[in-house]
Amino acid sequence: MNLMHQIITKARNRRQRIVLSEGTEERTLRAADRAIADKIADIILLGNIAEIKALTIKYGLRNVLQAVIVDPIKNERKNAYAVLLMELRKNRGMTIVEAQKLVENPLYLGCLMIKNGDADGEIAGAQNTTSDVLRPALQIIKTTPGINVVSGAFLMLSQNEEYGANGVLIFADCAVVPNPNAKELAEIAVSTAITAKTLIGIEPIVALLSFSTKGSASHELVDKINEAVCIAKSISPELIIDGELQADAALVPFIGQSKAPGSLVAGKANVLVFPNLECGNIAYKLVQRLGNIQAIGPILQGIAAPVNDLSRGCSVEDIYTMIAICANQAIMK
Template identity: 40%
Template sequence: MTLLPQELLKSKAPSSRPVISLCEGSDPRIVAGALAAHQADLANVILVGDADAVRAELSSQGASESEGVQVHDPLTSPLTSKFAAEYHDLRKHKGVDEAKALTAVQTPVVYAAMLVRLGHATGTVGGAVLTTGDIVRSAIQVIGMHKDAAMVSSFFLMYPPKNATNGARAMLYSDCGLVIDPSAQELSEIAKASSKSCRALLETEPKIGFLSFSTKGSAKHTAVSKVAEGLALFKETAPDIEADGEFQFDAAFVPSVGERKAPGSSVAGHANVMIFPNLDAGNIGYKITQRLGGYMAIGPVMQGLAKPANDLSRGCIAEDVTEMIAVTALQSLNQ
């Protein structure tokens, strides 16, 4: 049985508790989710924002600042000048002078990312108020790309309902939240990153299905050719990872259909990593799985960064914040 992120994190019992920065530190959902994560011994948290507003929200929820629940105000923090110097070094080639650097790190989203870059936090979470663009931009500019990654992409962790049958299993869907129309090369890169995320967060070997509206050449179209080319590129660079396609979803998921449509494939009917051809398919696919199939969907989770940073939905609730803190903490243990 696949453990959910909170269960998996507790099972690992890291010797040093992860520290997660949250750039919307006065939002009631963020505070509630962060307090729950700390109380469950998942992580220590740093709430970033106007200190008076953050402390007022903590107080309204019956809590206060402590060693494991810190409050950082970028306008008054003793770290801000150091962060401004670092940001200036990072962005001066883009015309950012010292004054602009100071202004940038005084914004909570950049400050929270800089906490991660300089080792004061192991990961960061935001997006309850800010847009995905705000979160991704600050992560790429401040935290940067992983040395082995060619791009940043995202995925959803999909967990079946309890007592589910008929081959229901935990899966990873990518990309469902970031890359709108990936090229064949980008599909290959997304699959490589997703294979690592599968091992780290589902703790199982990836079986990667490259999805399409065609199975093994049953239809001819440039969209199908793109997926087939992405698979070929992936196999060239990751020959030891099980991957196959192109598959329609039923051929990737249902063993009997996989045997009939793709006989001899070890992935057909057993895929646990689904690579979607574009964001339309991925976003629609995860929501259908969630709403009709009863699966729990956690994400979008970002992959390809040097250190973890993740984006919340603006419609999130406190429980979503706690889950994403757990996911981010798990990612930090596997960097």
């Protein structure tokens, strides 16, 4: 049974309530239709009910109307959600009038439904930017206790089982934080290790990557990596983590033994943490295209409940896959 089959099976066995905030978007509706047919989640669509019904006919979808459809404008719980939002943001001076307007925004409504216990996870981003998706999540759901930074991980699935956990690697951060400081980098490492353990069931072996391996170069960028390793160990003392490591030293056993003898990580890493977003984003796309490796994500991590951001260029398959992953995140929460 491959990894995605395992993730889908777990989602099917413990169905979660997943909000699709862009409920009138074609790819989202097609993914919802398939997810409902495959019983991998209980789908909640946000959008105008009449419009969604018309679109199901237009696209020839048979299962979408089994979803719960919530109209953000005419939602019968609109006032209750507005009061909840006002309470959450009153220290920022939010008024009930402002809250009533914001709850008409599907991205805010989806997060409020999670906060109120009416949903287990949310997916958006086919039509909205990452910042638009993250803003309400951070204002309403907030970050995981002990973690102050949200990051994006990619599952990298290869037919070559030589590297990582039988061909499975996790790359981070490839989606959110442009230039993390040492503390943020440490929190990204810890969050990604949690994703590895809870989502795909592997024991995380975490490498913080650099252009240097164990002092082969001296630079302030290398110092940041070493500081991040120390902070990560203080946050999660049981975590198997090491750095600074070059990518080949992290992945290739004989190179790891040569460059970093005695390291518990060198040559064995299955979680790769990049020094900044530029490196992470370039790396996953190069590996995906040149190495013919499947890249699944970004999987947002560090939020207290699952909220996931899609690429605006995503496919129906991408959204379907993310529904299953979001459901698994909710199960583990």
